[in-house]
Amino acid sequence: MVTFTARRSEPELVRPARPTPQETKALSDLDDQWSLRFYESIVGFFRSLPGESVRPGKVAKGIKAAVAGALVYYYPMAGRLRKIPGGNKLEVDCTGEGVTFVEAAADVRLEDLGQPLVPPYPCVEEFLADAGDTRDVVGKPLLFLQVTQLKCGGFVIGLHMCHCIADGFGILQFIKSIADFACGEFIPTTLPVWKRDIFTARMPPSIEHVYPAYKPFLHGLDCTEDDVMLSTPPESMEVQYLFFGPKEMEILRNHVPGHLSKYTTTFELLTAVMWRCRTIALGYEAGQKVRLMFTLNTRGRSINGESAVPRGYYGNAHFSPMVEVTVDELATKPLAHILELMRKVKLDTTKDCMKSMVDLMALWRERSPFGMDRTYEVSDTKWVGGNALQFGKAELVAAGTPHAGDFTSKLISYHTKCKNKDGEDSTVVSILLPKLVMEKFTKEMAIWMKK
Helix, strand or coil: CCCCCCEECCCEEECCCCCCCCCEEECCCCCCCHHHCCEEEEEEEEECCCCCCCCCCHHHHHHHHHHHHHHHHCHHHHCEEEECCCCCCEEEECCCCCEEEEEEEECCCHHHHCCCCCCCCCCHHHHCCCCCCCCCCECCCCEEEEEEEECCCCEEEEEEEECCCCCHHHHHHHHHHHHHHHCCCCCCCCCCECCHHHHCCCCCCCCCCCCHHHHHHHCCCCCCCCCHHHHCCHHHEEEEEEEECHHHHHHHHCCCCHHHHCCCCHHHHHHHHHHHHHHHHHCCCCCCEEEEEECEECCCCEECCEECCCCCECCCCEECCEEEEEHHHHHHCCHHHHHHHHHHHHHCCCHHHHHHHHHHHHHHHCCCCCCCCCEEEEEECHHHHCCCCEECCEEEEEEECCCCCCCHHHHCEEEEEEECCCCCEEEEEEEEEEHHHHHHHHHHHHHHCCC
8 A cells, every 4th residue: 555645735714705793603403412423534536637737836726715705605604612601501602713624635646545545545634634623623624625636636624523413414514515615606506504593402402202222321231331342442342344336235134035126225235244244253241232314404394394404504403313222122032123123213213203302402511421232323424425516627526434533432333335346336344342352243244145
């Protein structure tokens, strides 16, 4: 694998191109939950047109100007988070101070990074600016962005974005707005909407309709923090990336009854199989309860016949349904049983459920953060690399969440879209486990992948 060191400029603050409102913005109670107080990392790789000559620094200067233009519309991102006295709630102080921008260059070509370009991306830390403590989000820039120009004329955009301000879809919307300005537009194609009150807790709160698997945590049950996944230090962990193309998916679908197979998504099938193999590999006791938590984006989704999120909303708009079973149930029941449980908890995401979950997040914010023992978290980010995105004449060829930046968030398995060596659309899934456990997990997965 290729190795290199990027040559970076000194970090500088990029402010909005025009004066913006000096005001305070409230976060939603989804934005302001403990688990989102970190910087989310994304890298995107762009290829220039064949024969296109790019002067050193031209790309970065153009994107820097585009960032300033986009911040006029996304001006809260140029502000700072501050803590409201008398509790743990945060708000955005729209100061216009700006975001951190770093210009860099690397003596490497896009093709040197891998063909096809898939995780793990080599030397990925070289494409990311230093965000400091990724769990410290107060009083700091909300975005750290680095543009690295490559020898071939292509470039890499790496960023750390405060998750309290935007979820993955919101980040992509902001990046597309930067691309709009880089392509000569005067306003973003999609105008941003703040409207964080749509996910604000009620007074008085009601948690009657939360997902059932959350209820043990309401009274502090099952929070023993004796899970090896929470106690193993980072240096004793190992990350692997599993690739699933059409052939691999066909093998896995053979384990599911025909009537269910055609309704089961790739994400659901891979998640169910990997949860089972991971749980067995971790060696939990048969009677212990284990949980699966996965993200459910509410954009474009009809809840009780209504659209929950307006177009242009870039705040956090995802919920985390959770399935709970015993280890024995997960290890011995047919795969179809787990898939049905996943589908049921999705259907449980009603309007009442969403309101209760928002209320719960607000209540939990006033407690100390705690880890959810024996919980496997999964996020579907295939849309990151699956969207057509151009910066001027350069096009996005690969993107994803790298194994860099905030460590705790890497306990989550991320599903990313990619091309396999045959050029077929495929899914790559990350998984982080203690090194000895990884060997057992690999053996368990091999059993499922036999024809």
